[in-house]
Amino acid sequence: MPATPEDRLLVALDIDGTLLHYEGTMSDAVRSAVGEVRDAGHEIVLSSGRSLIAMTSIAAELGIETGWMVASNGAVTVRLDPGRPQGWALEDVVTFDPEPALRLLRTELPDARYAVEDVGVGFRMNALFPEGELDGDHRVVDFEDLWSGEVTRVIVRSPESTSEHFHALVERLGLDDVTYAVGWTAWMDLAPLGVSKATALEQVRRRVQVQPHRTVAIGDGRNDVEMLRWASHGVAMGHADAVVKEAADEVTGSIEDDGAAQLLRSLLAR
Numbered sequence: 001m002p003a004t005p006e007d008r009l010l011v012a013l014d015i016d017g018t019l020l021h022y023e024g025t026m027s028d029a030v031r032s033a034v035g036e037v038r039d040a041g042h043e044i045v046l047s048s049g050r051s052l053i054a055m056t057s058i059a060a061e062l063g064i065e066t067g068w069m070v071a072s073n074g075a076v077t078v079r080l081d082p083g084r085p086q087g088w089a090l091e092d093v094v095t096f097d098p099e100p101a102l103r104l105l106r107t108e109l110p111d112a113r114y115a116v117e118d119v120g121v122g123f124r125m126n127a128l129f130p131e132g133e134l135d136g137d138h139r140v141v142d143f144e145d146l147w148s149g150e151v152t153r154v155i156v157r158s159p160e161s162t163s164e165h166f167h168a169l170v171e172r173l174g175l176d177d178v179t180y181a182v183g184w185t186a187w188m189d190l191a192p193l194g195v196s197k198a199t200a201l202e203q204v205r206r207r208v209q210v211q212p213h214r215t216v217a218i219g220d221g222r223n224d225v226e227m228l229r230w231a232s233h234g235v236a237m238g239h240a241d242a243v244v245k246e247a248a249d250e251v252t253g254s255i256e257d258d259g260a261a262q263l264l265r266s267l268l269a270r
Contacts, residue, residue: 003041004041005209006211008042009210009215009216009267010043010045010201010204010205010208010216011037011042011044011216011217011218012047012070012201012215012216012227013047013218014047014197014218014220014221014227015048015050015058016221017219017221017237018218018220018260019034019058019062020058021255022255026058029261030258030260030261030264031062033264033265034062034264035063036268037267038064042267043210044062045070045201046058046062046069047069047070047200047217047219047227048069048071049223050135051071051072051076051117051119051122051123051134051153052076052088052119052120053122053135054071054135055069064080065082065087068080068091068204070200072152073191073223074094074197074198074199074200075094075095076093077090077091077092077204078090078091079091086120090119093119093152094152095150095152096150096151096152098146098147098150098151101190102146105173106143109156109161112156112158112161113125113126113128114143114146114154114156114157115134115146115154115155115157116146116151116154117151117152117153117154118136118137118151119152122137122138122139123136123137123155124139124145126141128140129157133157134155152191152192153190154189154190156187156189156190158188159186196223196227197224197227197230198226201215201227201230214232215230215232216235216263216267217231217235218236218237218259219236219244220237220240220255221244222244224240224244224247228248229247234248234249235248235249235250236248236252237251237253237254237260238251238253238254238255238257238259239255250263
């Protein structure tokens with residue numbers, strides 16, 4: 001029997017490292033568990049640092065044609081709508097001026113690759129990224145063209161950098177007018193100040209009219225920390241680091257153990 005409106009959950013799901021293995025595959029167990037939770041009447045919201053165009057294929061693989069998605073670490077919120085030509089409608093887009101941060105970062109990391117997101121299209125970049133790392137159209141432009149207008153997201157890829165170096169660099173440069181998230185060691189995302197997966201999810205929660213105490217979130221990365229704290233029940237993947245686990249209320253199995261499927265199935269047993 002489908003959940004009643006009062007019992008309905010909003011379940012926010014990170015993608016990479018949570019639903020998807022690092023090589024980009026999804027297990028049958030995870031795919032099935034997501035479907036079971038949706039079929040039970042709960043609101044599944046994919047919530048990722050990925051761009052919108054890199055999330056639509058995941059939604060399709062999961063059979064999700066309607067509902068909401070949070071992309072670009074909270075800067076882009078979309079409503080899936082199979083009646084539209086592209087299958088979605090932009091509901092909220094938060095942008096910022098990337099020029100100050102890009103100027104400072106280029107001084108410190110002159111050999112890094114930089115990209116800015118063109119929502120629903122792809123990326124403009126100062127040099128091509130390795131194949132498969134970014135989806136959509138890729139357009140190489142002069143560095144100054146990266147700040148020709150406001151953007152939702154800046155990506156910095158610097159293979160010689162570590163996550164510790166990125167954190168120290170941001171603190172030293174005083175990038176206090178953006179929100180930043182460090183991914184794998186060679187990667188950093190910049191987003192509008194105050195924007196995170198949590199800020200976007202709260203807006204979605206209000207629109208779908210799910211009560212705050214009926215929210216669940218699952219993630220594995222530092223960019224999931226705010227989301228896990230926002231949820232009434234935040235769940236860290238078993239392979240997450242100590243900072244992510246500390247932000248969570250529960251730790252499930254690792255990606256290798258299909259931890260997301262374990263957690264999702266536990267929701268159905270409550």
